[in-house]
Amino acid sequence: MSRRRLLQLGALTGTVAATSGALGSLSRAAAASTGSGTDGPSFLDGASKVTAERAQLQSFEGPHQLAVLSEPTRATTVVAFDVIAGSRAELRDLLRTITSRMRYLYAGGTPQFDGPAAPTDDNGILGPVLPARNASFILGMGASLFDDRFGLKPAQPARLYTMQSFPNDNLDPAQTQGDLSVQIGAEDADTVLHALRDITKHTRGAMQPRWRVDGFKSPPRPSGTPRNLLGFKDGIANPDTSDAAQMRQLVWVQPGSPEPAWTTGGTYQVVRIIRMLVEFWDRVSLYEQENMIGRRRATGAPLDANSEFAAPDYATDPAGNIIPLTAHIRLANPRTPATADSRILRRGYNFDLGVDVNGNLNQGLIFTCYQQDIQRQFVTVQTRLIGEPLVDYISPVGGGYFFCPPGLEGRSDYFGSGLV
């Protein structure tokens, strides 16, 4: 995150600046924003700062679902649901309930009381009183929601379709697509699970979980951007979320044809559950690993520079003598004017789900990214990555494409109110 954005947020909220005090340098700021750092505050201090800052970004009111822009949380779950509600009116009730539960879970406070003669409304995982502003939510809608069940076909977001298989994919239908996606983020896993249990309880009978992957973001090791399970810092290069013009160009749906009016301010979410073949990867030389990625594993620096935040300079290395032409970062973002509008906002999380039938560890990356146009952005990037050397070490097994509706207009609004 850029320092500029932190300052801006401080100015907006006042409280963030006041409580976080010593955000003096860029490195301190980066350390605080991700929870820890060698010379930064302790993890707990960092976490409370992240929480305060994220509070601003998660507020549901406004033109966008702002959690899309917030930094990844330490814990997350991505869950796809299928709607089993029987009518459009029931779907509307469902969206209202999801929204009101998210508001409640975000606001915190004392749980609702359903009277002495009923099981408690709250599951108790977070104790008798919910901490405020601890959980963030992103809601998405899959293409299947717009089939003929609810008569929503005419209102389908113009760029939403069912995720197709790419050449190196190994998609398992049981982990792919879904009518709705819900991503919950928090600093602690119990906060995520509390929210998930709450949402599933209150929507039971109207939607049913289809697949789910829990993920986590590592703390910085030792500093800067957290690492993925290949050992590389992941999430270094991204569009600048504090640059409103860039967000308008790359992330938020803009008014006008071909998008239906209700989608303005929304964004498209791509989820890819990507298995990493970590045993194999760990048997590959560091030199080979770094050439596949295009960055140093220890520091995250591009192979032609010393700092993780330095921009790689492809123009002076056209033959790929320093950063190979097939390196992941070079293919993913060639950094040319022609490829600028295919950039995506990436949010990656690690997953670790036990063992495979052959005893290999089932680990990987929950790759999520946000964009204005899936075809123009994610699919273009993914297409450039087809056949990259990294594909031997990874295997996409699930995920889906979803449209995240715009934010809420006032207290009684609900997600998708422009739709149903």
Add this chain to the structure above:
Amino acid sequence: MTPRRGAALGVVALALAVSGYLVVGRGGTDGGPAPVVVSASACARGWSAPRSGLTVFTVKNTSRATIYEVDLVGANQALVYGDIEMLAPGTEDQMDALLPPGDYSFQCESFSGATLTSRVEHVSGPPVSGAHPYVPVTSDQIQLATLAYRGSLTTWMGRLAVATDALKAAVDAGDLARARQLWLPAHLDYSRLGAAYDTFGNFNDEINGRPLGLVGGVDNPNFQGFLRLEYGLWHAQPDRELVPVANALDSAVHGLIKQFPQMLMPANDLSLRTHEILENTLQFELTGETDEGSHTNLATAWANVQGTQLALAAIAPLLQQGEPGLLASLRQGLDKMAAAFKGFQHANGSWTPLQSLSRSQREHLDGELGGLLEQLSVVPDLLELPIQPATADQS
């Protein structure tokens, strides 16, 4: 989505958020009401009324006797707004209560059965929506309902005996094809009895035991009853092996019927069953866990819904008094669920195997049953009788 009390849930939740419902007075901490003190000799003496809305009282038992029930009741002393069951000597607990403006008092019941009532205090403040007080049932009411339920079970047990006799006869005659046809009707008759949670004691293990937890699983000689017979009938076991199984099953059924009039049924059992029969259905039938080869989990699930309808019919008069909306909604939900399962029976009487349902079909069954369970989960709390040592002994 099946709202818990017949209202549209989303709307309720929103309304609560808007009405500032989350502002709470917390007893003993941030300026909430002072602790309410109860003892064997005095009930909430000197308690002070909070403002209307949600209050969390801290209730302390300062005496050396157990207080087995503390209720916060409304003006006519019929409606309970908050309760604590069993407060041990020297302990405290929190009582949530959502109070509209009005008059309230505490009632404390000690172990001896004596009830003390506190002074009436007036709660004032803005009106409050969403309060869910309840009218406690009496043990007489529960006993009447239980009698009615036992009566209807007896009728069904008669059918079960006839069906099991026929099944046994077919196995005895070595006609295993016929036995495979007769197995399901008999098993469904048993499944309608809703034998959740050891209700029939050892008889349930003999009649419908599962191989789970038995060393050797299906080969363990203690694996008996319908599921054991199912395993044999659908795994081509010879009749000489199955004759003793069918005979043991048949005598267990007759044993149950003979014993049933003397079997005790704890007071809270009926309302628990109304909820929990279908918890078992979700856990054991809709996962296919109990399938020993006949692939008839959906039929069993259907019979379980009928068993729940039987239990609900018995408690219907009690729900009708305080929660008519809930009762109507439960009836409707159960009818819909029964129809959903029944829809998987073919014209020739056979059932679609659970395993061959599409993902979407399973999601619908699982989700609808889950939604129904959220509603049913209120019933045991609503109809709960305090666990009085005296009545527990005689039940």
